[in-house]
Structures are given as structure tokens and as C-alpha cells.
Amino acid sequence: MRYGSVTAVEQVSFNAHAGRVTVILGPNGAGKTSTIEACEGFRSVTAGSVRVLGLDPQRDRKQLNKRIGVMLQDGGIYPTARVGEVVAHYCSLYGKGVVATEVIKTVGLDHRTKSTWKKLSGGEQQRLSLALALTARPEVAFLDEPTSGVDVNGRDMIRAVIKDLASTGCAVVLATHELDEAERCADDVVIFHQAKIVANGSLESIRSQSYEIRFRSGIAFDVAALAKYLDFPIQNLGEEYVIMGTADAAVIGKFSEWMSFHGADIRDLRAGAQRLEDIFRRLTTGGVQ
Amino acid sequence: MRVLFAQLRSEIRVIARNAEQLLVIIGIPAALLIFFSQVDVLPTNGQTPVDFLLPGIFALAIMSTAMVSLGIATGFERSYSVLKRLGATPLGTGRLVLAKSLAVVLIEILQLVVLYSIAVMLGKEANIANVLVLIAAIFAGTLAFAGIGLLMAGTLRAEINLAAQNGLYLLLLLLGGVIFPLDELPEPLQNVGKMLPSGALADVLRGAITDTAAYGQNSWIVLACWALLAPLTATKFFRWN
Numbered sequence: 001m002r003y004g005s006v007t008a009v010e011q012v013s014f015n016a017h018a019g020r021v022t023v024i025l026g027p028n029g030a031g032k033t034s035t036i037e038a039c040e041g042f043r044s045v046t047a048g049s050v051r052v053l054g055l056d057p058q059r060d061r062k063q064l065n066k067r068i069g070v071m072l073q074d075g076g077i078y079p080t081a082r083v084g085e086v087v088a089h090y091c092s093l094y095g096k097g098v099v100a101t102e103v104i105k106t107v108g109l110d111h112r113t114k115s116t117w118k119k120l121s122g123g124e125q126q127r128l129s130l131a132l133a134l135t136a137r138p139e140v141a142f143l144d145e146p147t148s149g150v151d152v153n154g155r156d157m158i159r160a161v162i163k164d165l166a167s168t169g170c171a172v173v174l175a176t177h178e179l180d181e182a183e184r185c186a187d188d189v190v191i192f193h194q195a196k197i198v199a200n201g202s203l204e205s206i207r208s209q210s211y212e213i214r215f216r217s218g219i220a221f222d223v224a225a226l227a228k229y230l231d232f233p234i235q236n237l238g239e240e241y242v243i244m245g246t247a248d249a250a251v252i253g254k255f256s257e258w259m260s261f262h263g264a265d266i267r268d269l270r271a272g273a274q275r276l277e278d279i280f281r282r283l284t285t286g287g288v289q
Numbered sequence: 290m291r292v293l294f295a296q297l298r299s300e301i302r303v304i305a306r307n308a309e310q311l312l313v314i315i316g317i318p319a320a321l322l323i324f325f326s327q328v329d330v331l332p333t334n335g336q337t338p339v340d341f342l343l344p345g346i347f348a349l350a351i352m353s354t355a356m357v358s359l360g361i362a363t364g365f366e367r368s369y370s371v372l373k374r375l376g377a378t379p380l381g382t383g384r385l386v387l388a389k390s391l392a393v394v395l396i397e398i399l400q401l402v403v404l405y406s407i408a409v410m411l412g413k414e415a416n417i418a419n420v421l422v423l424i425a426a427i428f429a430g431t432l433a434f435a436g437i438g439l440l441m442a443g444t445l446r447a448e449i450n451l452a453a454q455n456g457l458y459l460l461l462l463l464l465g466g467v468i469f470p471l472d473e474l475p476e477p478l479q480n481v482g483k484m485l486p487s488g489a490l491a492d493v494l495r496g497a498i499t500d501t502a503a504y505g506q507n508s509w510i511v512l513a514c515w516a517l518l519a520p521l522t523a524t525k526f527f528r529w530n
Contacts, residue, residue, distance in 0.1 A: 040377055041377070042373065042376070042377075042530075062379070062381060065377055065378055065379050065381075066379045068377070070374070070377040072370055072373065072374055072377075074369075074370050075369070075370065075374075076369065076370040076371055076373055076374025076375075077369070077371065077374070078303060078365075078366065078369060078371050079369065080303065080306050080307070081299075081302075081303075085299075085302065089295055089296075089298070089299050090378065092291060092292065092295035093292055093295055093296070093375075093378045093379060093380050094378065094379060095291060095292070095379075132374070136378075
């Protein structure tokens with residue numbers, strides 16, 4: 001996908017599955033919104049193809065619009081529109097028998113039905129925008145930055161609504177630049193960097209490729225010798241060391257023996273999968289040694 | 290039909306809730322009609338002031354609704370991504386345009402009834418020379434002004450569009466023979482005025498309401514050109530977001 005001479009998205013390929021939350025993760029300008037908008041039919045691709053529910057988002061837009069729910073990054077609601085009215089309006093447009101008052105209650109705005117969009121807080125605006133996506137009773141929902149500018153309680157509510165939506169069999173595709181949000185919501189993750197996908201798979205599988213043992217030590221030791229002994233690379237972060245690619249108990253045992261034999265102590269030992277934030281940093285900054 | 294009426298309700302709600310738009314739609318035409326009917330400062334080509342003013346005020350009302358009100362609202366809808374969001378629903382472009390058109394027509398009917406009632410109260414005899422020509426003129430005028438309004442709304446930034454719509458409204462009001470006869474203007478401006486949609490519509494409406502059109506067929510030709518070209522140009526250049 002290109003804007004003039006700028007390539008917005010290149011060689012992107014991923015699938016989103018029914019009943020799962022697929023998070024498109026990447027820094028601002030990485031191509032997340034362009035990709036979502038191509039799926040929604042707002043943008044055309046210069047090469048390749050996009051299929052949503054087996055349909056071409058541009059050619060079959062009329063059919064597709066009846067089956068997808070959309071939450072735009074900037075809302076798309078008139079400032080003087082009232083919560084109750086705008087949800088009822090969208091319920092009528094989709095005609096799926098969704099009851100406006102129930103959707104409003106689901107997103108926790110039942111005390112704000114008479115309020116206009118411009119009077120809502122940032123978090124409430126996001127929840128109203130999410131409510132409009134729900135009025136479609138969607139088979140696929142595209143949510144662009146749904147928790148952006150939302151407070152902690154509001155985030156909990158939005159996450160719960162998203163999980164509920166996926167549990168009905170809806171394929172939820174969510175774009176965010178917030179790593180913590182992605183880690184809390186995602187079943188599957190697609191990581192974008194500089195207009196390309198750098199990782200794609202279930203959150204579990206992506207994290208399982210990044211097991212590590214972290215520790216500190218008050219006594220200097222030969223890092224290269226330890227790495228050779230364990231047969232795993234070790235990263236020296238100054239304050240902290242990371243044995244990369246394993247969290248295996250047997251390796252931890254060997255490591256403890258080696259450190260003890262060489263008179264080095266072990267402090268703050270932690271073993272497990274890397275946090276998504278660390279994986280993301282590694283993938284988008286050229287990797288670590 | 291359910292979808293169309295849902296959108297129509299929404300369109301009317303947006304206009305009804307916008308005080309500035311109500312002022313332009315009803316307030317200004319009614320105020321001009323009442324003021325210049327009572328204060329005898331304008332040349333009226335030998336007619337009573339209210340008889341002379343009513344066709345021009347009708348033209349002004351159509352311009353207010355079809356161009357300024359529709360254009361400003363649509364411009365802001367673009368800037369707030371309302372149109373984009375609606376584009377992801379089953380509404381479709383056809384029903385969106387139809388709903389907007391019906392909202393304009395309903396408001397025009399309301400305007401014309403209110404303005405005609407005021408005119409009758411001010412001494413206008415309650416008859417219209419040619420109802421069919423009146424309806425055709427309103428239809429053509431609505432097409433022309435909606436085309437101009439949507440062309441600006443679909444190409445300019447919302448704030449610039451707001452200023453441009455109001456500026457053009459004033460220009461068309463002053464140069465269009467709406468509240469005084471075109472032959473009161475200097476000759477070069479007269480020729481410009483005859484080519485403007487406001488001037489052509491006001492003249493055609495004078496023919497329909499009081500049978501006093503100054504330029505006859507020429508005004509119909511000018512109005513028809515605007516009614517055809519403005520919507521076509523708007524369709525070609527309109528950007529939804």
C-alpha cells in the first residue's frame with residue numbers, strides 16, 4: 001500500500017481467526033491503521049489481495065458492511081449527537097435486533113445516555129465508539145486503538161467487552177501501539193515495524209521463542225566461559241545478565257553449579273518467557289547479541 | 290426504508306440542534322422579508338415591496354438550506370469522520386445522499402410555508418402565478434445550490450469551508466438580484482448577476498410567483514446549467530474523508 005512515493009505497508013500477510021483477538025502491534029506510523037483500513041474497505045492495496053469473510057473489502061463492500069463492526073481511531077461521531085440517539089441510530093442502520101439500551105449498558109454508559117459526544121470524557125468517547133461497533137453484531141470487528149486515552153477502569157471494561165465479543169465467535173482485529181494492552185488482550189499478535197510484519201503468531205508461541213534466565217551478581221565472572229559451558233548466548237546488560245533462549249530447570253542447575261564453582265554469587269534470579277515489551281524491543285531495534 | 294428513515298431522522302436532528310443553521314435557514318430570510326417590506330428603501334419595480342421581495346427571499350431560503358446549511362454540516366461531518374464511519378455501515382452512498390436530499394426538501398417546504406405565511410400577513414395576495422413552474426424552479430435551484438455547497442464541503446477543510454460558504458452566501462445575496470432588481474447594479478455587475486445561480490433562480494421564481502420575470506428563458510438556461518454542472522462537479526471532486 002502506498003501514499004504517493006511513501007510505502008505505508010509492504011508484503012503484509014496474516015490471518016485473523018473467529019473467536020480470537022488478533023492484535024496488530026507497532027509504533028505510530030508502522031502501518032497498522034493503513035492495514036486495518038484496507039480490511040475495512042477504506043483504502044485500496046497497490047499489490048496483493050485482502051479478503052474479509054472471503055469477500056473483497058472494496059468490491060463487496062455493501063455485503064461486508066452488514067457483517068463487520070468498526071471502531072475508528074477518531075470516533076466518527078457528530079459532537080452534538082447524544083449517546084442514546086447515536087447508538088439507536090446505528091442499531092437501526094444495521095437492523096440486527098440489537099437493543100440500544102443494552103449495548104449502552106454493556107459499555108457502561110447507561111448513566112450518560114442524554115450526554116452529547118463533546119461532553120463525554122476521552123474514555124467515554126472510546127466506549128461509545130466501541131458501542132457502535134457492537135450494534136453490528138459483527139462477525140469480524142476492527143478496533144483501532146480502542147484503549148487510547150482511557151483510564152484504568154475504562155480499560156478493564158473495554159478489555160472485558162472485547163473478550164466477550166470474541167467469545168461469541170467474532171474475529172476481533174485490534175490495532176494498538178500499547179504493548180501492555182496487547183499482552184492483556186491478545187490471543188494472536190502481528191508485530192509491525194517500518195511497514196512490514198516482523199512477528200506473527202499466537203502470543204504464547206511468540207513468547208515461547210523468547211525464554212530467558214535473568215540474574216544479577218555481585219562478583220565479576222567470565223561471561224564468555226559461562227556461555228560456552230551452558231551452550232546458550234548471554235547478554236550483559238551491565239546491572240543484569242540474561243541467558244537467552246532457555247528457562248529450563250536443568251540449565252538453571254548447571255548455571256548454579258558453575259557460578260558456585262567459580263565463587264560468583266547469584267541475585268534476583270528470574271526465569272521464564274520474555275515480556276512482549278522485550279520481544280517487541282528486540283524485534284524493532286535490530287536484535288540483541 | 291428503515292435505514293433511509295433512520296438516516297433522515299439523524300440528518301434533521303443535526304440541523305434542528307444547530308442554532309447557527311436555524312438562523313441562516315429561517316431567521317435571515319424572514320428578517321429580510323419583514324424588514325424590507327416595512328421599510329420602503331429598496332426599488333421594487335413598481336410592485337408592492339412584499340410582492341417584489343417574496344421570490345428573491347424564496348431564492349435566498351433555497352440557497353440557505355441547499356448550499357449553506359447542507360454544505361457546512363457536510364463539511365464538519367467530513368472533518369469529524371462521521372461520513373467515514375457511516376461508510377462502514379449498510380447505509381451506502383445512495384441512501385446517504387437521498388436522506389440528505391429529503392432533509393433539504395423537507396426543510397425547504399417548511400421554510401417556504403413560513404415565508405409565504407409571513408408574506409400574506411404583510412399584505413401579499415395568497416396566490417401563485419404558476420405552481421408547476423415554482424416546483425420546477427425550486428427543484429433546479431436546490432440541485433444547483435446543493436452541488437455548489439457539496440463541492441466546497443467535499444474539497445475544503447471544515448473551517449475554510451464554513452467561511453467560504455458564508456462568504457459566497459453574502460456575495461450571491463448582494464449580486465444575485467435577490468433583495469433588489471439587478472438593473473440597479475452597475476452594468477458589468479448586472480451581467481455577472483445574470484449568470485449567477487441566485488440571480489437566475491430569483492428571476493425564475495419571479496416568473497412563477499408574480500409573473501414578472503425580467504430575463505425569461507435566459508434565466509432558465511443559466512439555472513439549468515448550474516443545476517447540471519454543479520452536482521456533476523461535486524460528484525467528481527468530493528472526498529469523503
